[in-house]
Amino acid sequence: MKNVVFILTVLSVSILFAQEPYKRTLKLMGSRFEITVVGKDQVEANEYIDLAISEISRIEKLISSWDPNSQTSLINKNAGIQPVQVDAELFGLIQRGIGISKLTDGAFDISYASMDNIWKFDGSMTDMPSDDSIKASVAIVGYHNIILDNENHTVFLKLEGMKIGFGAIGKGYAADKAKELLMSKGVVAGIINASGDMNTWGKQANGKDWQVAITNPMDKNKVFALLPVHNGAVVTSGNYEKYVTFNNTRYTHIIDPRSGYPATGIVSVTVFAPKAELADALATSVFVMGKDVGLNRIEQLPKVECVIIDGEGNIITSKNIQINKEE
Numbered sequence: 001m002k003n004v005v006f007i008l009t010v011l012s013v014s015i016l017f018a019q020e021p022y023k024r025t026l027k028l029m030g031s032r033f034e035i036t037v038v039g040k041d042q043v044e045a046n047e048y049i050d051l052a053i054s055e056i057s058r059i060e061k062l063i064s065s066w067d068p069n070s071q072t073s074l075i076n077k078n079a080g081i082q083p084v085q086v087d088a089e090l091f092g093l094i095q096r097g098i099g100i101s102k103l104t105d106g107a108f109d110i111s112y113a114s115m116d117n118i119w120k121f122d123g124s125m126t127d128m129p130s131d132d133s134i135k136a137s138v139a140i141v142g143y144h145n146i147i148l149d150n151e152n153h154t155v156f157l158k159l160e161g162m163k164i165g166f167g168a169i170g171k172g173y174a175a176d177k178a179k180e181l182l183m184s185k186g187v188v189a190g191i192i193n194a195s196g197d198m199n200t201w202g203k204q205a206n207g208k209d210w211q212v213a214i215t216n217p218m219d220k221n222k223v224f225a226l227l228p229v230h231n232g233a234v235v236t237s238g239n240y241e242k243y244v245t246f247n248n249t250r251y252t253h254i255i256d257p258r259s260g261y262p263a264t265g266i267v268s269v270t271v272f273a274p275k276a277e278l279a280d281a282l283a284t285s286v287f288v289m290g291k292d293v294g295l296n297r298i299e300q301l302p303k304v305e306c307v308i309i310d311g312e313g314n315i316i317t318s319k320n321i322q323i324n325k326e327e
Helices: 002-018 042-063 071-077 088-103 110-115 131-138 170-184 276-289 291-298
Strands: 020-028 031-039 146-149 154-157 190-194 197-201 210-215 223-229 233-238 243-246 249-252 266-273 305-310 315-317
Touching: 020 042, 031 042, 031 170, 042 071, 042 088, 042 170, 042 190, 071 154, 088 110, 088 146, 088 154, 088 276, 110 131, 170 190, 170 197, 170 233, 170 276, 197 210, 197 276, 210 233, 210 266, 223 233, 233 276, 266 276, 266 291, 276 291, 276 305, 291 305
Parallel strands: none
Antiparallel strands: 020 031, 031 190, 146 154, 190 197, 197 233, 210 223, 233 266, 243 249, 266 305, 305 315
C-alpha cells in the first residue's frame, strides 16, 4: 500500500512539473494586475486568465464609487436620505469592513471617501489643505454612521455628504474572488498580483513555494527580502509610491480617518494573511495605528503576520517571521 501511495505522489508531482506558468499583465480597477496560472498550454491558460479578468471586472462594477450606476454609488447618493438595498455580496463586504474598523479602533474606515476632495496624490495638489477643510471632511467620516439592516440587506449612511469607498480593500477582495474562481475550475496553482496585493495558491511549476519580494522603502528599485507565500496573501502599503511634499515634509496617501491627516512614523507595512482582503485592510490599519499598537493588534490575530519598517529604517517583525536584517 505504501508503494502505491509513493507512485501516486510521484505521478502528481510529475504532472505538476509538466505544466508551465503563463502570465498576462493588464490594467483593471484603475491599477496594474498581473495574473499567472500554472497550466498545460497557452490556450488553456488564456481561458483561465480570461475567467479571472471577467470576475475582477464584475467586482469592479459592484464596488466602484466612480461608476454612477454601481450599488456603491447609489448608497452614496442616498446618504442622509434613505437606505439602499444591495446584493448580499456587497452587503457582506461592507459588514466585514465595519468589523475591521471595530478591530482597529477606526484606523481603518470605508467611510473615509468623503476626504477624497481634500487630499489628492495625482500631482494636482499645489497647497497644503487648511485645518478647517480637513476638520470638515472628518466630521462626516465614521463607520458607526453606517447602518446595516441584516434582514433586508439595506445600507444607510446617516450623514448627508457621507461616502463609502473600497480603495483600501477592493483590489484585495477582487484577487480573493479571482483565486477562488480559478481554484473551483481546477487550476492547480497561480498568483494574482493586484498592483502589489498578492494572492497565491499551489506551488510554482518547479514545485517550490511562490516567493514574494518586499521592496526596500529607502530605495524602491531594490529588494530587502524574499519570503515564501504558501496558499495565502501578502500586501504591502508604503509611503514611497503616492505622496505630496509641502515645506520639505512628505505626506503619504494613507490618511488617518480619525484625524484627516496622513499617517506618520512608518514607511512600509507588509501583512501576510489567509485572504488578500484582510491583508489589504490590515496593512493600511497598521500604517495608521503605528508600529507598537499595530504590531500588538496583528499578534492577536490567527494566521496573520507582518513586517514593519519605520521612519528610521528599523525592521520590526511579528513573532513568526524571521528576516536576516543585515541583508
